Structure formats: C-alpha cells, structure tokens
Amino acid sequence: MATVELEHIAKIEGHAKLIIKIEKNELKNLELEIIEGARFFENILKEKKYNELPLISSRICGVCSPAHTIASIRAIEDAFGIEPNGDVKLLRELLTIGGLLQSHAMHLYFLVLPDYLGYGSALQMTSTHQDEINRALKIKRLGNRILNVIGGRDIHPLTTVVGGFSKAPSERDLKALLDELKTVQEDAVKTFELFSGLSYPNFEYKSTYMALHGTELLGDTISYLKNGTLKRLPHDHEKYMNEYFQYDSTAEFVVVEGKGYTVGPQARLNVNWDLLDKELQELVKIESPSFSPLSNVLFQSFEIMSGIKRAMKILHRLIDRPIKIKPPDEVKPKAATGIGVVEAPRGLLFHKFSFNKNGYCTYAKVTTPTSQNLRMVEDCLEAFVTEHLHMPKENLLAEVEKLIRAFDPCISCSAH
Amino acid sequence: MGTTSNKRKPILGFFTFTCCEGCQFTVLFIDKIMSILERFNIVYFNLLKEKNEVTELDLAFLEGAITTSTEIQELKEIREKSKYVVAMGACAINGGIPAMRNFVESSSLRKYVYHHKVHPDSVSASGIGEHIDVNYYMRGCPIIKNEFVEFMESYLHGQVMEPYEGPVCSQCPRRGVNCFLKEKVECLGAVTHGGCNALCPSDNIPCMLCRGPTDKLNVAAEIKMFERFGLDVKEIHDRLNMFKNIEEIL
Numbered sequence: 001m002a003t004v005e006l007e008h009i010a011k012i013e014g015h016a017k018l019i020i021k022i023e024k025n026e027l028k029n030l031e032l033e034i035i036e037g038a039r040f041f042e043n044i045l046k047e048k049k050y051n052e053l054p055l056i057s058s059r060i061c062g063v064c065s066p067a068h069t070i071a072s073i074r075a076i077e078d079a080f081g082i083e084p085n086g087d088v089k090l091l092r093e094l095l096t097i098g099g100l101l102q103s104h105a106m107h108l109y110f111l112v113l114p115d116y117l118g119y120g121s122a123l124q125m126t127s128t129h130q131d132e133i134n135r136a137l138k139i140k141r142l143g144n145r146i147l148n149v150i151g152g153r154d155i156h157p158l159t160t161v162v163g164g165f166s167k168a169p170s171e172r173d174l175k176a177l178l179d180e181l182k183t184v185q186e187d188a189v190k191t192f193e194l195f196s197g198l199s200y201p202n203f204e205y206k207s208t209y210m211a212l213h214g215t216e217l218l219g220d221t222i223s224y225l226k227n228g229t230l231k232r233l234p235h236d237h238e239k240y241m242n243e244y245f246q247y248d249s250t251a252e253f254v255v256v257e258g259k260g261y262t263v264g265p266q267a268r269l270n271v272n273w274d275l276l277d278k279e280l281q282e283l284v285k286i287e288s289p290s291f292s293p294l295s296n297v298l299f300q301s302f303e304i305m306s307g308i309k310r311a312m313k314i315l316h317r318l319i320d321r322p323i324k325i326k327p328p329d330e331v332k333p334k335a336a337t338g339i340g341v342v343e344a345p346r347g348l349l350f351h352k353f354s355f356n357k358n359g360y361c362t363y364a365k366v367t368t369p370t371s372q373n374l375r376m377v378e379d380c381l382e383a384f385v386t387e388h389l390h391m392p393k394e395n396l397l398a399e400v401e402k403l404i405r406a407f408d409p410c411i412s413c414s415a416h
Numbered sequence: 417m418g419t420t421s422n423k424r425k426p427i428l429g430f431f432t433f434t435c436c437e438g439c440q441f442t443v444l445f446i447d448k449i450m451s452i453l454e455r456f457n458i459v460y461f462n463l464l465k466e467k468n469e470v471t472e473l474d475l476a477f478l479e480g481a482i483t484t485s486t487e488i489q490e491l492k493e494i495r496e497k498s499k500y501v502v503a504m505g506a507c508a509i510n511g512g513i514p515a516m517r518n519f520v521e522s523s524s525l526r527k528y529v530y531h532h533k534v535h536p537d538s539v540s541a542s543g544i545g546e547h548i549d550v551n552y553y554m555r556g557c558p559i560i561k562n563e564f565v566e567f568m569e570s571y572l573h574g575q576v577m578e579p580y581e582g583p584v585c586s587q588c589p590r591r592g593v594n595c596f597l598k599e600k601v602e603c604l605g606a607v608t609h610g611g612c613n614a615l616c617p618s619d620n621i622p623c624m625l626c627r628g629p630t631d632k633l634n635v636a637a638e639i640k641m642f643e644r645f646g647l648d649v650k651e652i653h654d655r656l657n658m659f660k661n662i663e664e665i666l
Binding site for chain 2: 008010011012013014015036037038039040043044047048049052055056059060061062063065102106110111114120121122123126133137140141144152153154155156158159161166167360412
C-alpha cells in the first residue's frame with residue numbers, strides 16, 4: 001500500500017490535510033481532513049443580542065468578512081421584518097463586490113498562478129512577472145478601497161448595521177472610487193486573457209450547481225442546475241440540506257438529496273449564463289454549462305470583469321445626490337426566525353437565526369460555501385486520482401493541489 | 417536584530433493558529449507589502465508558499481488563539497527557534513473571538529455543534545502569552561496596516577517601534593463633543609489600548625475593546641456605569657467579553 005500525503009496543504013486559506021492510499025493500482029482510500037481549530041461559532045452566537053451577531057460572525061473569516069456581516073444583518077432584518085431601502089441595498093451590493101475583488105485577485109495571482117508558471121510562491125515571481133504582480137495589487141487595492149470607503153475598513157466592516165449604515169460615504173470618495181474602477185478595467189480584461197491561456201489539467205466532473213438567481217450577489221431566490229434542468233430551491237434551505245461531520249474533521253460537509261454539489265463562480269455562471277451582460281458574454285467564449293472544476297478559476301477572472309462593470313453601474317446611481325442610509329431609530333425585535341443569503345466570493349452563504357421577543361438569539365445556523373463544496377471536492381479528488389493512478393507521485397500531488405486550489409476552499413469558514 | 421554585519425536578510429515566518437486569518441490578510445492587503453517582504457528571507461508562510469519549514473528564525477509573527485494541546489507544542493517550538501516573537505491580533509494577544517467558547521459549558525457545546533467528539537486535545541482557548549513569552553503585541557481585530565509597516569521599517573533599521581500609549585479616547589474625534597458615554601452608549605474606549613486612531617467611533621460605532629484592556633479597566637465600575645445607562649447585565653457582559661475573557665465565567 002502506498003500512501004501519498006499532503007500533511008498541511010499549502011496555498012489555501014486555513015488548515016487541511018490530504019491522505020491518499022493506493023494499493024495494487026487501485027485507490028483504496030482518500031480523506032480530506034480538516035484540521036482547523038474548532039471555534040463553535042453557532043454556539044457563541046446563541047444567546048447574544050441581535051446587534052452583536054454581525055460583529056461576531058464577521059470573524060468567521062478574514063477574507064469573507066463582508067459576506068458574513070451582511071448575511072447576519074439580512075437574517076436579523078428578515079426575522080424582525082425590516083426592509084432596507086434602495087440605497088442601502090446598493091451600498092451592500094458594492095461592499096460584496098469589493099470583497100469579491102479582494103478575494104479573487106488574491107486567490108488567482110497569489111495562490112493559483114504560481115502553480116501554472118512553475119513557482120513555489122508569488123514571492124519568487126516579483127522580478128520575472130512584475131506586470132502580473134502589479135496587476136494583482138491594483139485589483140486587490142481597488143477591492144480594499146471599496147471596503148474602506150463603504151465599510152470603514154478593508155477587513156471586518158464597521159459601518160454595516162441592522163437597517164442601514166452608521167456612516168454614509170462622501171461624494172468625493174464615491175467619485176474617486178468610480179475613477180479607480182475605470183482605470184482597473186483593462187487589468188481585469190488582461191487577467192481574464194491570462195487565465196484563458198493557461199493549460200488546465202483535463203478533467204470533467206458533472207455536478208449539481210447552486211447559486212442565487214440573477215446577476216446580483218444579494219438576493220433571496222436560489223436556483224440549481226441538475227442534469228440539465230434548472231430548478232428553484234425553496235426558501236428554508238435547511239430542510240433540504242443535510243450537514244454532517246466525518247473522521248476527526250472540524251468542518252461541516254453538506255449534501256442535498258444525499259449528494260454533493262457545487263457553489264461558487266462556476267455555479268453562478270452555469271446557473272445564470274442567460275442573464276449575464278451580453279457585452280461580456282461576447283467578449284469571452286466560455287462554454288456553459290461547464291463541467292470542469294479546474295475552470296472555476298477562469299470564472300473567477302470573469303467575475304472580476306463583471307464585478308467592476310456592475311460596481312460602476314451602482315456608483316453612477318449613487319453619485320450627485322444625497323444618499324439615504326440611516327437605520328431605523330428603533331429596531332423592534334420579535335420572537336421570529338430569519339434567513340440571510342449572500343453570494344460570498346466562494347459561493348452561497350446562509351445565516352439563519354431565531355430570536356426571542358427581546359431580540360436575543362436562541363438558535364444560529366451558518367452554512368458556508370466551502371462546507372457545501374467539501375463533498376464535491378472529495379468526490380472530484382477521488383475521480384481524478386482514480387483516472388491518474390499511473391502518474392508519478394510528485395506529478396500526481398502537483399495536479400491534485402491544482403484541483404483543490406481551483407475550488408478556492410476557505411477552511412476557516414467550513415470549520416466555524 | 418534587523419540588519420546584521422554580513423547583510424544577510426532577516427529570517428521571517430508567519431504562523432497561524434485558530435482564527436479567521438484576518439490579520440494575515442490585512443498584511444497581504446498592504447499596498448507595498450511585496451517590497452517589504454522582499455527584504456526578508458521568508459521560511460514559513462503557509463498561505464503563500466508551497467514549502468514551509470520551522471528553522472531558526474529572526475522574526476516570527478503569530479496569529480490566532482491557542483485551542484488545543486497540539487497547538488501548544490507547535491507554539492513552544494516556534495518560540496524556541498525565534499529570536500523575536502510578535503503576537504499579531506486580538507486572538508493571539510487575548511484569545512479574541514475564538515475564546516468566547518470558554519463561556520459555553522464544554523459538553524453542551526460539543527453536543528450542540530458537533531454531533532460527535534472532536535479534538536480530544538482541546539484546551540481552554542487563550543492568547544499565546546499564556547504559554548510563551550511575547551516580545552511585541554500588535555493589537556487590534558484585525559491589526560492596523562500602518563502599525564505593521566512602521567514596525568517592519570523600524571525592525572529593518574535595527575529598532576523596536578514604541579507602541580502607542582494612551583487609551584482610544586485620546587485619539588477620538590467625539591471626545592468632548594458627542595462622546596458615546598454622554599449618549600448612554602456602551603463604549604469601551606476609555607479602557608482600551610489606543611493606536612487605532614479611534615477608527616470605530618470615527619465611523620459612529622462604539623469602541624469594542626478589540627485592542628485589549630489597559631490596566632485602568634475596573635470591571636465592576638464599568639458594569640455599574642452601563643447599568644445606570646439602562647443597559648442590561650447580559651448585554652454589558654457580552655460586549656466586555658467579546659475579545660477577551662474579562663470576567664470570570666458567569
């Protein structure tokens with residue numbers, strides 16, 4: 001029996017381990033072990049007053065913090081019957097786009113690209129690939145600027161509150177953002193061209209793809225593409241999702257109807273291809289639906305372009321007039337349950353809270369994108385390794401790492 | 417420290433325990449981070465590098481709370497091999513938000529979230545200072561970019577940066593104007609380490625004690641004051657204990 005191990009998978013967010021056991025040219029066992037420290041967020045959130053929840057849930061993850069903050073706020077608003085106004089919705093969408101730009105740029109250039117160019121890390125690429133690194137820094141900086149201007153800080157937003165924002169961005173800052181977005185458009189196109197030109201391992205795996213219906217990152221309607229048919233997921237997702245733990249892993253794995261599924265950029269594009277910006281659709285020639293998990297990175301680069309375009313549209317609607325962001329003077333808590341859904345950079349994120357009449361949380365459930373993808377990651381790894389058993393160990397490990405990284409797993413989120 | 421006579425680059429490592437990795441991402445989000453990192457020989461940085469090794473280190477940044485005995489062993493090894501250790505962020509300094517789990521009774525915790533036994537080697541969550549000596553505390557949740565940059569610039573010139581002295585109030589634009597305390601809001605700026613330019617109050621959010629309490633903190637007095645504001649004990653307690661276990665487990 002030959003055991004191949006990745007003791008501490010590098011270039012992913014968080015701590016995970018991969019063990020592959022091969023015997024007599026057959027894959028005997030494959031385990032993706034999540035060794036991230038347990039933080040018990042769902043229990044910490046319980047018994048806290050509603051206004052503390054977004055501050056705490058933000059700390060589930062450093063790079064997905066805007067998504068967690070907004071998902072919590074939406075769940076609270078859903079429970080208490082608070083409908084945020086149009087400007088608040090636009091600003092939150094902007095914040096989510098900012099988070100997407102930060103996350104995707106970091107992931108693509110720092111975690112993925114080194115693999116395809118033969119480097120151990122982006123740190124080694126600064127002299128030979130100055131242009132690429134600068135481009136990454138520019139897109140990342142843009143994401144940071146959006147988070148700073150709208151949210152008060154680039155990680156763990158401050159101004160996001162139940163019902164609105166604690167402070168409105170200034171006219172000057174919004175105009176500067178719009179200018180910066182314009183200058184980064186070309187970098188976004190060059191990013192897409194770069195990732196279109198890489199040679200990805202040839203591998204397909206038909207999954208079920210789940211995403212928010214539409215082109216926005218905030219919403220209520222979820223669709224999924226299964227065996228060529230697009231269906232709607234009913235509002236209370238918890239009834240359809242089964243969470244479980246395996247081995248000694250601290251992460252939750254999630255299945256629907258007993259099977260793994262995919263969320264994230266690839267799912268978003270597969271589910272919503274017909275609704276996408278026509279101009280962008282023509283600029284790129286992506287085949288949809290796409291069944292190659294490796295191409296998730298190509299879709300990330302597409303989302304940088306579409307995110308910038310959408311952010312510019314939103315800013316045009318906010319500039320040159322006063323913005324209304326003031327939260328209600330009094331939030332009236334009630335004994336109720338609410339759900340908040342956000343398309344985080346890595347996929348669908350659900351926060352579900354129940355409250356007592358004083359606004360204290362009695363139940364909390366957080367379902368993160370990576371928890372939902374973990375089953376599919378394992379299934380894909382099993383299929384991939386089985387197809388490539390003949391490969392020398394070093395090469396196999398390198399290809400396996402590319403596959404894991406393609407999903408952009410956020411292990412901290414999965415082991416909340 | 418910093419530059420040496422034979423001009424070799426200082427050996428640097430970034431280590432993560434139990435946390436959201438927000439401090440690490442903050443570092444990577446610094447505009448000129450590549451030009452700073454280039455001046456070091458980085459031997460450990462799992463987020464960025466394929467190959468990582470705990471060798472002898474000049475400078476080590478540690479982020480995250482300690483929650484298992486395995487982590488304690490790893491922590492001790494890093495301390496042994498490092499000349500200078502920086503505790504980066506609220507989790508590493510005070511346990512942070514991961515330490516809120518200490519308030520939930522152990523068995524009910526496991527039953528509620530994890531339906532079977534995990535991590536038999538769990539320990540009470542705490543900062544790294546419970547187990548090793550720390551040379552510098554880089555505060556915040558997350559850390560402040562400018563402080564990291566200033567620290568690194570000083571380090572490369574063979575100096576240690578002086579951390580800011582004074583509470584958050586000393587930098588607050590609301591002070592003497594529309595102080596949160598005058599508005600009967602639970603703001604902890606008076607007893608929190610400054611250096612953040614009162615970032616939260618500047619955005620109309622009361623200070624949450626994320627940079628850790630100064631020795632001016634008198635827990636009983638704080639609770640009494642906020643009770644007089646009309647807040648209830650549970651709310652006061654939760655806010656006080658968000659980034660550090662301030663009080664005894666109730």
